């Protein structure tokens with residue numbers, strides 16, 4: 638872990654250095670254990686060589702992969718494109734209220750019908766009734782259920798939540814994250830620029 642932190646700190650020192658290290662193709666986006674990039678400016682990228690080393694040392698989890706492979710005499714490893722640290726690097730920020738983390742909390746399933754298709758968000762208590770945009774009032778919902786529910790409460794719409802929404806902790810998100818194989822959650826690390834947008838309160 639210490640080595641990884643040093644690695645990250647060194648790389649984060651200057652944008653140039655990061656660009657140079659990642660510039661040999663196949664940069665790997667490094668997420669903290671809370672699935673947010675370690676840093677944004679510059680974006681935390683490692684060279685694929687450093688990422689493979691961390692995988693072999695079992696310090697990171699592979700979240701997404703490139704289509705390419707690297708070969709050694711004894712191993713063939715698919716090149717990672719997004720990895721997350723297994724151990725959280727403490728930073729002064731709370732668990733982000735982002736699309737990704739919300740979907741992750743709900744296991745990428747509609748909290749009304751369990752469908753995994755065409756997912757969007759639903760305010761359990763509608764905004765018109767004073768419902769807030771927060772962990773406790775937003776759930777993953779498929780478009781169909783969202784349309785069916787409209788601007789009503791679940792009770793009014795006679796739709797039942799599988800369980801009430803709650804603010805997850807880091808451990809929960811990590812446990813959920815491990816259930817999904819690489820590339821299930823997103824195709825490329827560029828998706829993160831979309832996924833990691835904070836939901837507006």
Ligand SMILES: [Zn+2]
Pocket residue numbers: 747748749750751752778779780781782783
């Ligand atoms: Zn649904």
